[in-house]
Amino acid sequence: MVQNALAQAGYPAHLVVACSGGPDSLALAAVAAYFARRGHVDGHPVTVGAVVVDHQLQDDSAQVAARTAQVLEELGLAPVEVRTVSVAATGSGPEAAARDARHAALNAAAEEQGASAILLGHTLDDQAEQVLLGLARGSGTRSLAGMRPARGKLLRPFLGLRRADTEEICAVEELEPWHDPTNLDPSFARSRTRVEVLPHLEEKLGPGVAESLARTASILQLDADYLDDVAETTFASLAARNGREVSLPEDLLRALAPAIRFRVIARAAADVGGQQPGYQRLLAAEALLRRQGSAGPVELPGGVSVYRLSLAELEAAPAPDGHAAAAAVPRGGARCGKLVFRPQKPPRK
Incomplete structure (x- = not known):
């Protein structure tokens, strides 16, 4: 699977393995080390380094990171480095904050090592848990x-393997993985899903539930990619910019299929610096299309306000730059109101 992932990534000359010391990432490091010792993949030269990220979330994290780095060096990976990060508290929760800090450290290490790929040890079980959590939310x-098998520099070659497979690889290679105690902590939804929910589903529905959930993710990735591509093209054809604002003509928005319309609205919010809105916020913004006259604002995550401006107000009211707002209405365009997306925060200097 690693070989296929590297082939699809264009055979990177140097790659780094992200390794926590757990069975999944340690098994991945062992497989990658095999190619490092050979010095090539399918005849393409390759070198393999590794990065251990110490999140400092447990008392012995520094010792765990140091022991993991030593094991990786013994496997023959080079260079091996430990990156210590601070996980800042955010509204997205501790797991997301740790992931953001980890990815920032991995990208920085890859940049310094000249690596064009980062290998992550997520398995089919991780994918199944991700789908279940998405359903619950x-x-x-x-x-x-x-999770995608490949996203930018990030490659996940083990998404087709079960967690038991990675534990077997470690046993065959005589590696002693570290077991993160938070994986069994019931205060985390992902831990409860791993320890209680998935095993219960396997018991009651029969074996193969995890594989079915992972297969669902693969199918939906194709659907989501297609819808996102259509929405991106549609947004580019509809969006009009006036300073830091983005506007969309309401009659053309109404004519879109709902799946595309909601994505175009979310894309407009992102274009002015917002975050991905939840479903209820998207419904509220989309409901402005059914209002009469000017309406709003609807507040979206990331400091974005959405208004419906009537044609009369568009033609009469001054724009933020002091010119007539009518200038934002394309000549010969639809004579209708617009949804206008405005950032609440001033631009960074």
Whole structure:
């Protein structure tokens, strides 16, 4: 699987393995070390380094990171480095904050090592847990599509393997993995899903539930990619910019299929610096299309306000730059109101 992932990534000359010391990432490091010792993949030269990220979330994290780095060096990976990060408290929760800090450290290490790929040890079990959590939260297609096998520099070659497979690799290679105690902590939703929910589903519905959930993610990835591509093209054809604002003509928005319309609204919010809105916020913004006259604002995450401006107000009211707002209405364009997306915060200097 590592070989296939590297082939699809264009055979990177140097790659880094992200390793926590757990069975999944340690097994991945052992497989990658095999190619490092050979010095090539399918005849393409390759070198393999590794990065251990110490999140400083446990008392012995520094010792665990140091022991893991030593094991990786003994496997023959080079260079091996430990990156210590601070996990800042955010509204997205501790798991997301740790992931953001970890990815920032991995990208920085890859940049310094000249690596064009970062290998992550996520397995089919991780993918199944991701889909279940998305279902429980009432998430949309993109969330239920789970983790991609490849996204930018990030490669996940073990998404087709079960966690038991990685434990077997470690046993065969005589490696003693570290077991993160937080994986069994019931205060985390992912831990409860791993320890209680998935095993219960396997018991009651029969074996193969995890594989079915992972297969669902693969199918939805194709659907989500297609819908996102259509929405991106549609947004580019509809969006009009006036300073830091973005506007969309309401009659053309109404004519879109709902799946595309909601994505175009979310894309407009992102274009002015917002974050991905939840479903209820998207419904509220989309409801402005059914209002008469000017309406709003609807507040979206990331400091974005959405208004419906009537044609009369568009033609009469001054724009932020002091010119007539009518200038933002394309000549010969639809004579209708618009949804206007405005950032609440001033631009960074």
